[in-house]
Amino acid sequence: MTLSARDVSWGTSGRMIVGGVTLEAAPGKILGLIGPNGSGKSSLLRLLCRLRKVSSGVVELDGRDIGQVSRRELARRLAFVEQQATTEIQLCVCDVVRLGRTPHRSALASWSAADEQAVDAALARVGMSERHDQLWHTLSGGERQRVHIARALAQTPSELILDEPTNHLDIQHQLSILTLVRRLGVTCIVALHDLNLAALFCDEIALLHEGRLVASGTPETVLTEETIRRVFGVAVRIGATASGRRHIEYLVDPDCYGEAAP
Template sequence: MTLAARDVCWSAGGRMIVDGVTLRAEPGKILGLIGPNGSGKSSLLRLLCRLRKVASGVVTLDDREIGTLSRHHLARRLAFVEQQATTEIQLSVCDVVRLGRTPHRSALASWAAADEDAVEAALARVDMTDRHDQFWHTLSGGERQRVHIARALAQMPSELILDEPTNHLDIQHQLSILTLIRRLGITCIMALHDLNLASLFCDEIAVLHEGKLVDAGTPESVMTEALIQRVFGVAVAIRRAASGRRHIEYLIEPF
């Protein structure tokens, strides 16, 4: 089972935003999307989960074009966590997470113990159990993001798509959320800005620049000093940390 794009294009306002991208998420692995702002990462994620319709090319799930699949089927397979989500409705934290159970329930079905178990487990995994009854709009930006990740987990997807899941989070929660995602063991595609976090947590990296796929492969093969200089316009040195992991150091002039 896998999610893939082949020669996918999408434009807006007369400008090509996603330009002929081909990539494949390996089952059970994490594929990270990196690239400067405006490189097409968020747009590509929305094409992959059919929130936008491709202009050309094809997105497939298990080798079936996603346009031929029902919304209900997709919702039981794919969960999408946006970069930011807002609402003025007076919802509690548990109400938001319960929305993740919608694809698993018929219109007339009563709330079941299995649904409640899924919600409680999802809240526990993002360390938000103690906020169960708190109103969503009273949470900090980082806490809201964690609740929306919990909603996605309650959906029990086999493919998870995340747009900057660590936005607004402090470093402790960045690491805990990415560690959680890493341990899920499901197919995951996520956009990240932090190159070191992408290198640390992703099995493969796809680099986008001006809507085009520049390179894809393992972090070690793709995230080179030359590529980062070319795509991001910054000089870096890549070294081995004491832990043995690669660390990207940004080379800047002294202040």
């Protein structure tokens, strides 16, 4: 067991955003979090990494209430990659990645060879070593996302949480980022919009709708024609790729889309 949620709920302004969600990330596997816009994916991720406090239920790390884990200890164990972190400060790639070493250093500690080695190793793992001294603002969207993942890896986490890491990227960079994540070998929870990407890269999937977990399990058990139609309101045909993974073909169905559909 690594990271899990037990009957977790959270809301704001009298409105329930996440309601009674229970899920568990298997060690070394990728758990995909999917659902329509507004289903509570991003809010749940922030509850899992304690950026928000649960209203009820408990988030556990190796069976321990995450609320009882110190911020420093948690940051050494768990890393979070946001959708679109940005900065107006003129930073080099290495400066961004060095931020990941903060949990491992005391306030007065000098930068060490071990710290620099961790930064170099993180950049190498995401294929960005040659960009070490390049200015952040000169990077493409896909390169920036790789650097954010490198910053997270510099924390040397055993759990990695990513909030829609492929958002606004072209298909080449989407595939590149998710291939990279799959090769990392750490426990990952990743929110995704694209159902085919979720089917292709995730070991298990948790489907949220209106803040509640409506299905969880392998892509084969969660991504069914009936479930997708019911939750997303779209008609699909389910097939298989050459590797045996689920493939979703979206259909034009007047019953779903109305008379405006072609």
